[in-house]
Amino acid sequence: MSTAEPLLEVEDLTTTFSTDDGELMAVDGIDFSVDSGETVCIVGESGSGKTVATESITRIVKSPPGHVEGSVRFKGQDLLEMSEPELRDIRGYEIAHIFQNPQEAMNHCYTVGWQIMEALQIHRDVSNEEARAKAVDLLDKVGIANASSRFDDHPHEFSGGQKQRVMIAMALVGDPDLLIADEPTTALDVTVQAQILRLLDDLQEEFDMGILFVTHDLGVVAEIADRIIVMYAGKVMERGGVLDIFDHPAHPYTQQLLNCLPDIGGNTGGIPGKLPDPHDPPDGCRFAARCDHTIDACRTGQQPEEVEVNPGQKASCVYYRPAHDDSVIRDGIQNTEPDTTEVGSADD
Numbered sequence: 001m002s003t004a005e006p007l008l009e010v011e012d013l014t015t016t017f018s019t020d021d022g023e024l025m026a027v028d029g030i031d032f033s034v035d036s037g038e039t040v041c042i043v044g045e046s047g048s049g050k051t052v053a054t055e056s057i058t059r060i061v062k063s064p065p066g067h068v069e070g071s072v073r074f075k076g077q078d079l080l081e082m083s084e085p086e087l088r089d090i091r092g093y094e095i096a097h098i099f100q101n102p103q104e105a106m107n108h109c110y111t112v113g114w115q116i117m118e119a120l121q122i123h124r125d126v127s128n129e130e131a132r133a134k135a136v137d138l139l140d141k142v143g144i145a146n147a148s149s150r151f152d153d154h155p156h157e158f159s160g161g162q163k164q165r166v167m168i169a170m171a172l173v174g175d176p177d178l179l180i181a182d183e184p185t186t187a188l189d190v191t192v193q194a195q196i197l198r199l200l201d202d203l204q205e206e207f208d209m210g211i212l213f214v215t216h217d218l219g220v221v222a223e224i225a226d227r228i229i230v231m232y233a234g235k236v237m238e239r240g241g242v243l244d245i246f247d248h249p250a251h252p253y254t255q256q257l258l259n260c261l262p263d264i265g266g267n268t269g270g271i272p273g274k275l276p277d278p279h280d281p282p283d284g285c286r287f288a289a290r291c292d293h294t295i296d297a298c299r300t301g302q303q304p305e306e307v308e309v310n311p312g313q314k315a316s317c318v319y320y321r322p323a324h325d326d327s328v329i330r331d332g333i334q335n336t337e338p339d340t341t342e343v344g345s346a347d348d
């Protein structure tokens with residue numbers, strides 16, 4: 001599945017916004033890659049920079065336009081060096097996006113079939129008959145029953161789940177190599193969500209697409225990810241294979257995120273505290289202020305270099321540096337239970 005060169009290779013990606021309060025660092029020098037046929041999930045709390053990171057790839061960051069730096073190599077070409085017209089040939093065609101709210105991405109005045117045809121004909125010089133046949137075929141592929149008779153229906157005649165299927169059909173018009181999906185199932189109920197995830201999985205196999213999937217729902221991640229990138233406050237905290245991350249999360253942030261999963265008996269209220277101010281990120285580890293294990297070394301210098309903690313799994317945490325005791329963190333899932341002995345003997 002994986003080739004020598006990844007399908008997408010992002011290096012030192014940095015996206016900033018000029019705001020009234022000064023420069024805002026949404027994404028701060030992150031690296032990641034996606035191979036063909038592979039699903040990489042970016043996870044992290046709201047405001048971590050997941051959406052900005054993925055929208056920076058094809059420079060569709062919503063206004064005010066973010067300032068994007070670094071390199072984004074896609075099939076060997078650097079997208080950040082491309083002109084807008086060059087990028088337009090790739091966007092929506094070789095790299096397609098789907099979003100949380102299909103409602104917003106559709107035009108309510110036109111039939112869904114017409115909209116898919118339109119998307120097709122932007123990129124390909126095909127006759128109306130061919131475009132119509134292809135659109136029906138795509139609707140069928142994404143599981144819209146009686147596709148040819150639904151062709152002339154308007155968006156409001158489709159349920160939420162069906163609308164997301166139509167959006168996926170639209171994303172497939174260019175036979176994309178990379179699908180970027182930003183919380184595509186968040187607005188859907190659990191049953192429909194599972195159907196859409198299964199659909200994406202089937203389509204991935206059929207089209208051999210790489211999928212970059214953004215979500216804060218770790219239940220969804222467990223369903224679909226091959227690899228996980230954990231983001232926090234514009235930085236990557238941890239990365240690794242899905243089984244490694246779920247089995248032995250190395251970064252205290254990842255451990256806390258997993259502890260919030262309801263089905264492992266966690267605290268569903270989320271991690272106490274909030275993200276640092278993106279206008280003025282703290283020194284050291286961005287998570288230090290909310291971490292149970294913070295020591296002085298966590299509050300100085302840069303975000304720690306990522307250290308390989310297991311083959312293919314890396315964490316950006318000072319405890320994995322030489323001369324630090326990582327056993328404090330390694331069993332963190334269990335260790336995050338309140339330590340009653342200490343509470344009992346505390347004198348303040």
Ligand SMILES: Nc1ncnc2c1ncn2[C@@H]1O[C@H](COP(=O)(O)OP(=O)(O)OP(=O)(O)O)[C@@H](O)[C@H]1O
Pocket residue numbers: 017019024025026044045046047048049050051052053061062063064065066216278
């Ligand atoms: N156009 C913009 N202008 C200014 N700041 C922005 C803009 N878009 C995003 N941000 C800021 O960038 C940071 C990262 O936002 P982003 O939307 O990428 O987070 P996210 O991880 O996708 O969160 P969520 O899970 O809520 O979607 C946040 O601090 C956000 O307020």
Ligand code: NI
Pocket residue numbers: 050051052182
């Ligand atoms: Ni987002």
